[in-house]
Amino acid sequence: MSLASGITSFLRSLVLPARPDPARSRRIAEVRLVVSAVVVLTVFTAIATRVLLLSTQEANARTAGIALPGAERGQILDRNGRLLATNLPITVLHADPSEIMDPQAAARILAPLLARHDETSLLRLLTKNTRYVELDRKLTPARHKDILRLGIPGVYFRNSQLRSYPSGKLAAHILGQVDKDNKGLAGLEKSLDARLAAGENIQLALDAGVQAIVAREIASQMEIFEAIGGAGVMLDIATGEVIAMVSLPDYNPNHFAKIADDARFNRATLGLYEMGSTFKVLNTAIALQAGTTTLETRYEVSKPLRVARHTIRDFHMHDWKLSVPEILVLSSNIGSARMAAEIGAETQKAFLRRMGLFDKPQLEIPEVARPLVPRSWRKSEIATISYGHGIAVSPLHLASAMSAASGNGMWIEPTLLRRHPAEHPVETKIFSEETTRAVRSMMRLVVKHPDG
Structure with a gap:
């Protein structure tokens, strides 16, 4: 072959590569398909394993009474499924004072929108040497929108839960109450705090209807005899379940700050009397x-x-x-x-x-x-x-x-649980x-x- 024809063949091979071997191309495609399948399967397995692990951890946490981040507090129900304690969604308004550029101006325009604070108390909060101050826990949707429109730097919103007792005073001494962070302070809310915080619902032996009747009758007798207090307990003798347990005076756990010490005292279980x-x-x-x-x-x-x-x-x-x-x-x-x-x-x-x-x-x-x-x-x-x-x-x-x-x-042994x-x-x-x-x-x- 002459030098010229050799160079021509070499240049043609660069511009027009030789046609690939069909059998070799098929093998390469098969290898690529297998590799792709292995990669997809590996990723899917990793995701499935992670989901399963998280589910198991959540189940174990609930069983062990460990509160998971963002877990909604469990509900408390009577023996017939009537709600005695539940949660309501709320919007919490808070601020980072270090980010407030003009605290005085912020206090002036925020004060008319907040029932809890006047301008002076608000300014005191907005000038604190801290990164977090709470301004309002029960922000209505309308107020939320109004404050959002103000666009004040350093003022934030977060979603939270408010513990609610739909029946008010009914069984207050049994249920107890929580603080503003939903931490149990008394009653079942305190003793079963870990289980409730983990999201577990608790069913009681209590019959809310019977509880209401017992409370009404004791209140009637207190009025007749001008008594300062009264208590009553009804048990199922076959199971030891507490069907009703009343202590009067009682209180509304929805209004935590207004509970008097005398009303807080549980005469049915703490009061000791010569019978x-x-x-x-x-x-x-x-x-x-x-x-x-x-x-x-x-x-x-x-x-x-x-x-x-x-x-x-x-x-x-x-x-x-x-x-x-x-x-x-x-x-x-x-x-x-x-x-x-x-x-x-x-x-x-x-x-x-x-x-x-x-x-x-x-x-x-x-x-x-x-x-x-x-x-x-x-x-x-x-x-x-x-x-x-x-x-x-x-x-x-x-x-x-x-x-x-x-x-x-x-x-x-008596029990409050069903x-x-x-x-x-x-x-x-x-x-x-x-x-x-x-x-x-x-x-x-x-x-x-x-x-x-």
């Missing part, structure tokens, strides 16, 4: 169960009873021996004390302890109290405790003990069916008898 003649029901049940008396046994009550340095009297003296049902119906302190003397200190203490009357309840709110019991258990204490003096318990304690003595004989149908509460057998049946019959006599 008086209601303890005669427990005393009678203990005596029957211990076998120290029978329904036919009669006791001398015609004269005051001297026990150590105490003289025990009845409000109305009776000149005949009273049977056990008559002692309960006629509310005889003397008869109850004589029954208790036969029971004895150790047996009396053992029964009261098993009914939870020595211990702080394991209820799901922090506002619970431990009963006040005698340091020494002498004959005088045995006698006075039989008719509810010398020992102070809360209304919840009394309701729980009564449910064992007059119900199915089982003592169950039990799952398959859940079996821990039960302590205290009274036989024969004893509880007799107690119920006598309690019916108390309300039916003219002198009961």
